[in-house]
Amino acid sequence: MSTTLEEVVETKDRRYPLKRPPNHKVPVPRWTLKLPDAVTHIYTLYVGAQAHGADHSALASAEQIMEKLIRSDQGKPMAVDILRVTHGFDVVDSKVWVAYWTDAKAFQAKLDALGLRKAWNDLGEAKHSIGLWSESFTTPVERLETNYASLLHQPGISQAPGAEFPAHNLTAYWGAGRDRLPASKDDLFHPPDETRPPDPAPVGVGQYLTGTNYDNMCHIRSGQWWEQCPPDEREAYESDLQIKLMGGMQHLWDNPLETGTIGLRFLQNVNGADEKIRESCGAGFFRNWADLEYWSSTHPSHLAIFVGALAHARKFGPDKKFMTWHEVSILKEGEARFEYVNCEPSTGLIRWVKMEQQEL
Incomplete structure (x- = not known):
């Protein structure tokens, strides 16, 4: 029998109680990801190529190299999304690939094959106008x-083989995201005492x-998908909720x-021909879960997003085609690598x- 999220988190041995109010009723349906029992970890890789200046041919060469490395059979990922930076902590129009694995050996094989420094050197003289990162x-x-507002589309981790998407009631109240984390039963995810940025920065x-x-650094990828929206719903999103977002x-x-x-970027999804599709996401890191939680529960800018999303769902009802979703990782020390x-x-x-x- 499939175990629900509620059964996972509603354990008698919880050290910290759920935030869910008594007799809570969800105003709109939501679903979560349930991975096969054999899957114990998700492995995620973001790779990007950026240009310094207007050397478009050098950037195109760099993108071809990175595309080939990501798609190679050595450590082939279970899913790859392709995006371009539109805002945030990066160079606008940089190309980004995000890839996922459930197999540790395949993930490590891809990291071993990636070789960013070699890929950069392979660009020859053009390398000086190009930056690569992972x-x-x-x-x-x-x-x-x-958390998924619809099951019309499978983005990100939800493309994992054998994934299920049970409905749940751990949504639409402050603290719901924390409740959806199984580890929250006995962990408050406190950050270390010292998290100040380096001074000077590189x-x-x-x-x-x-x-x-x-x-306890936190990563979030929070997406929006409106590819199948009819014209009236598309206009409602693009002229209102997208602006609030x-x-x-x-x-x-x-x-x-x-x-x-x-480390937050806003990204526009593209297809294999590098054409924009009606899908986007914010993806990046936060100092810790409490910071993300505080902004989302108190600041007017997020309250406008939250209220706007509920209003959109009520307006278009069960025929709604617009979908929001997110995936959050709370990382133990040393579980991430930045290059x-x-x-x-x-x-x-x-x-x-x-x-x-190191100097290049």
Whole structure:
């Protein structure tokens, strides 16, 4: 018999009680990801290519190299999404690939094959106008949290073979995301005492940088999909809720120290022909879960998103085609690896965590 999320988290041995109010009723249905019992971890890799200036041919060459490396049979991922940066901590229009595995050996094989520094050197003289980066991490399933507003589309981790999508009632109240984390029964995910950014930060360009995460750093990928929306619903999203969403993102980018935003990009999905599709996501790191929780539960910019999403769902009812979703990882110390080759200092986590530095 399949175990529900509620059965996983409603255990008698909880050290910390659920945040869910008594007799809570969900206003709109939500689903979560249930992985096969044999899957104990999810392995995630983000890879990006950026250009310094307008050398489009060099960037195209870099993208071809990275595409080939990601798609190669050595450590082939179970799923790959392709995106371009539109806002945030990176160079706008950089191409990004996000790949997923449930098999540790295949994940490690891909990391071994990736060889960013070699790939950069293979660009020859063009390499000086190109930056390459990767951000990878391992998530134990008890520290993975997901939520889907629809089952019309399978994004991100939900493409895992054998995945199920049970409905749940751990939604639509403050603290619901924490409740959906099985590990929250006996862990408050406290950050370490010292999480201040390095001073001075690396210059990035002309350097090879590597780093890792401190304890309980948080990663989120939060997506929007409106590819199948009819014209009226598409217009409703693009002229209202999407604007509210970007207002929330802008607040995070404008106030990184206050909000704990340490590596957040906004990304436009593209297809294999590099054509935009009606899908996007915010993806990146936060200092810790409490920072993300505080912003989402208290700040007007997120309350506008939350209320707007509920209003959209009520307006279009059971025929709604617009879908939101997210996946959150709370990482133990050392479960992530960050690697940047000749990248702008605004990229990813360069300014936010300690990096080992080598001159190129």
